[in-house]
Amino acid sequence: MTEQSDEDLVRQCRAGEIKSFDVLVERHQRTIFNLAFRMVRDFDDAADVSQSVFVKAYENLERFDPQFKFFSWLYRIAVNESLNALEQKKRFEGLDGNDLAAETADEKDDDAVREERRIQDGLMMLSVDQRAVIVLKHMQGLSYREIAQILDLPEKTIKSRLFSARQTFKDILKKKGVRRDDRRTAS
Amino acid sequence: MTGEQLRELIHRDVDGDLSPSEQRELAQALRRNPSARKLHAELTALGTALSSVPQVEPPANLVNRIRADIRSRISTPEPRRTRVASLRALLGTPSVLRYGTVFTGGLVTGALLFMFLIHPQPSANVSGDAATGTLLTHAETFQIDVSGAKGTLTAIPTETGKELTFRLTCGASTMTKITYDPSRVKLENVREVQSTGGPVVVNEGVVQMTGTGSQKCTLAFTGVYRDSRISVQIACAEGGKFSKEIQVR
Known part of the structure; x- marks a missing residue:
């Protein structure tokens, strides 16, 4: 049996079939959770953000413009909700995530875990604007055009923001002494 | 090719965005330029490292949490x-x-x-006296319903050097995006989520500008979600007058 498209499921949901929305949740929850996790870093916060993203999407389904892809719209809500979560955390705890970027790698952690942690630490040192484009481009594999739609910005702005974000990220990792993964590039 | 153009080619190559002819052009430039070669290698390695970060498994109960939350909300008001x-x-x-x-x-x-x-009605999305071009004195307060809408709010002081103050308050749980020209407008006490010259997401705050009599101050807003609403108060210093224009589409 062929899988129903997001657009079909949205249509059915708008006609009152809530179970169609369950399928959309199943389909996209992992991606949305990962996007949120890379943005906010905290596992529980990422789960809260994901929950809020789908609830908002459901509540606003009638406002979804079908000329755009459903997942782009979800991404947009996810980025906004992540920013809200970071802002709330900052307000209540006086932290902006950078403080969380402490070097906490245990000796027993393997190389892959340490590398991931260093990357995430570096991400949290970027501004949220820069972090969003890096996450959407490199961790979600989206095109310039898709990112532009999600962030509601011109493609040209996305490119220049991404290029400067990458440069900044490279400098941050260099300062933090992040090992370049020569084994990966050599293979 | 300028250094800036070369840097752009390198970045676009990391993103896999180059045409075959651009790839050849880049390869030639890299052969001639060791520092560009170094940058290219570093950015390529960075791109690989970022793409190799593994996905994180969401909590096992996430789907059920979302379903339960949605069902608890639709038990009373259903979507239209x-x-x-x-x-x-x-x-x-x-x-x-x-x-x-x-x-x-x-x-x-x-x-x-x-x-x-x-x-x-002057505008279905605006409450209060918000008729286009109305001449107002001192201060005016109104609400703009920006649910899923885009629009602009423009105020023009009628006298030289009068300071206009916009007091913007958005619902705490709603997302309303307000963009402005940072070179013309001073923001105070604004809860700002995004910045660096791009769109700012504002929940509450004060926007100030000094008009010269002919200058306009225009704020663009986007209501991201249903029930996004901005409460706006515009005040003109020393009893000056101003006109305002609101367009919602």
Whole structure:
């Protein structure tokens, strides 16, 4: 049996079939959770953000413009909700995530875990604007055009923001002494 | 090729965005330029490292949490489309549905005629005195319903050097995006989520500008979600006058 498209499921949901929305949740929850996790870093916060993203999407389904892809719209809500979560955390705890970027790698952690942690630490040192484009481009594999739609910005702005974000990220990792993964590039 | 153009080619190559001819052009430039070669290698390695970060497994109960949350919210008010579906189920037979549709259509048409012909409104999305171009004194407060809408708010002081103050308050749980020209507008106490010259997401705060009599101050807003609303107060210093214009689309 062929899988129903997001657009079909949205249509059915708008006609009152809530179970169609369950399928959309199943389909996209992992991606949305990962996007949120890379943005906010905290596992529980990422789960809260994901929950809020789908609830908002459901509540606003009638406002979804079908000329755009459903997942782009979800991404947009996810980025906004992540920013809200970071802002709330900052307000209540006086932290902006950078403080969380402490070097906490245990000796027993393997190389892959340490590398991931260093990357995430570096991400949290970027501004949220820069972090969003890096996450959407490199961790979600989206095109310039898709990112532009999600962030509601011109493609040209996305490119220049991404290029400067990458440069900044490279400098941050260099300062933090992040090992370049020569084994990966050599293979 | 300038250094800036070369840097752009390198970045676009990391993103896999180059055409075959651009790739050849880049390869030639890299052969001639060791520092560009180094940058290219570093950015490529960075791109690989970022793409290799593994996905994180969401909590096992996330889907159930989301489902439960949504169902608890729809047990009372259903989304509009769902109500249409329920109405269809209630009316049952196609003929009843047809007559009902005609009757309802007549009612809606009548209501629209009343709203737009008999009882015209300056803007359906603005409450308070927000008629286009109205000349106002001192201060004016109104609300703009920006649910899923885009629009602009422009204020023009009628006298030179009068300072205008916008007090913007958005619902705490709603997302309203307000963009502004940072070179013209001073923001104070604004809860700002995004910045660096791009769109700012503002929940509450004060926007100030000094007009010269002919200069306009324009804020663009986007209501991301249903029920996004901005409460706006515009005040002109020393009793000066100003006109304002609101466009919602």
